[in-house]
Amino acid sequence: MTTTRRGRSLLVAAVAVVMCAGAAPAAAHELARPEPVSTVFFGDSYAANFGIAPIFGAWDLNEYYCFRSEENYPAVAARELAEQGTTLDVASDRSCGAAVIEHFWTTQPLPKGKSKPPQQEALGSETRLVVGTLGGNTLGFVQILQQCSQTFRNLDAVLPGDPVDPDDPAEQCAAFFTVGAGRQWLDSRFDTVETELGVLFDNVGELSPHAKAVLVGYPRIVPDNFVKCQIPAPGRKYKPLADIPTNALPVFDNIQERLNDLMRAKADEAGALFVDLYAVTGYNTACDGDDRGIGGLFETSQVKLLGVPLPWLLHPNTRGRDIQGHHVATAIQHTLRT
Template sequence: MRRVTSPRALAMALVVVLGTAPASTSASTPASAPVPTVFLGDGVVGGYGIAPVDEGARLSCVRAQENLPDVVEDQLADQSILLDITADVSCAGAELRHVWEEQQLGGDVPPAPPQKRALTKDTRLVVAGLGAGTLGLGRILKQCSAKLRGTAGALLPEKPVDERSAAGDCAAYFAKGAGADWLAGRFEQVDKDLEKLFSEVGSESPSASVVLVGYPRLVPKDVKRCRTALPEGAGRPLADVPESAWPFLDQQVQSRLNSLMAQRAKAAGAVFVDLYATTGGATACDGDARTTGGLLEPSNVTLLHQRHPWFLHPNEPGRDQNGDAVAQAIATGVFGRGPA
């Protein structure tokens, strides 16, 4: 068990009021009991780049001590909903398949076990944030960035889709031919793996309500905001990704992924948290107000004498904003509460 219910949560909530839940949720949890909860996910859930790192977790997973599950727990406690987080197995770089397969962490580091091992028959709430790794977002970014293909991107282990195609041509590469076929194949895999995710969770924890968390928006609608340099000389928000690729990353990659995740969640009777729809006003391209670390912007995490850069992960304000949104979606969609 990674944590027990916090003293603050105990002070804030004496009972869990289930209210009227959708048909997909479980009403079998006693009203006086904290809800046994498991978080599955990748670095967005785990708080990649946010210091300090949780030394009790696998260091290669780069999980923050205070990450999205902590914010969700605290926000729900403010609404008198107690969570008993029995496990947070989020890990940077995790793909959907790592819910049921080991995740290789590189070098001589033992692999992370399948995330579903944290699930039990007693689990009543499962919150999952996965999908971008399966789609190959890291490979797409490396296809579009010469800097990421070099030493600056060494901590992003993926390779570009086709090293023979220049980074500056990535939008055209993905628009037709081999690049378009590759991207279509990745979306097909995400679709299959999302279906399997819900099946695996249902098998391990048949009485659990399931919440699927989408991804915060990376490229704002007004792409001109991404031309302004980050504060403190940290470069441009999207590094050297060509401007011609920005609309592609937004519409053909992220918006499309968000829609697919929403569709699969609806089909499974799960709650979907649409962070894409609510985060466009404070992306990495919004200076001091940004809620996402800029691509290759130095983060606050140093491990093994290496300063980890951001790879467009939420920073502390982003973690808090996303956690608030997830908590409200759980309160409304699982526990039948109105807006806080």
């Protein structure tokens, strides 16, 4: 029988007894068996890794419309940990594309009348580890992109959302989000993220009082050098951020950094661990050519819907997913040892 790499890794991680040479009883030399860690993953399309094939649950539309990859960062992190001798007993991966924070405790509607139950239903008193990514959709990443890209406005988007103000020209979006009604809208979204992340952590503490929580941030999309975003990736037709105005790129980056800081602060406040992907992905942005860890806005992803290839919509590609998985695995090792 051929043993897969994953099978070998899990076998190594499951070894519980090491026999020592000599005449002493085996029990005297028995090493402590590392217990598998009961784990629940949660999150949105960045945890589900939208755009990476294959999609989990092709036989079930309630699962399929989450566009959760079978090879998402939870799966990558679990494999890396198994290779290091830490086994995660993954009770459930509830990550689902388009999830907002409140879908942690409320039902998430999906296309075609389908839905997903609250993600927190997977938690229990036996849960020891809760890991995931939520916040970007509550903030309104899609609405911000719609506000700044006229091309995106004119397409039937895969993700739900409309421009914040369709009457305000896309080329003016930098000013729109800096002053006036657009800035007020953005500030209100940040207030909602702050409040709802607090509820999420409170619910984790109530449902799984013995669990350690890990909140995973979002990888950086726009680099320090905005000029790089004016050049299509090798072999690609469109610029990574398409027609989003150049003067809007620092505004978008500031919004993402502000969200990152807020997520870190709420994790710290709750005694959870924060994985700061923004800080470690400055050279793997959507605009970093062959080194990009983010698929361009209209760059073709690995996934098709009804035979039509879907764009990445600024989600991590396989390189970016591997970066996510590695840093999440490292964070989990750290939090389990403390």
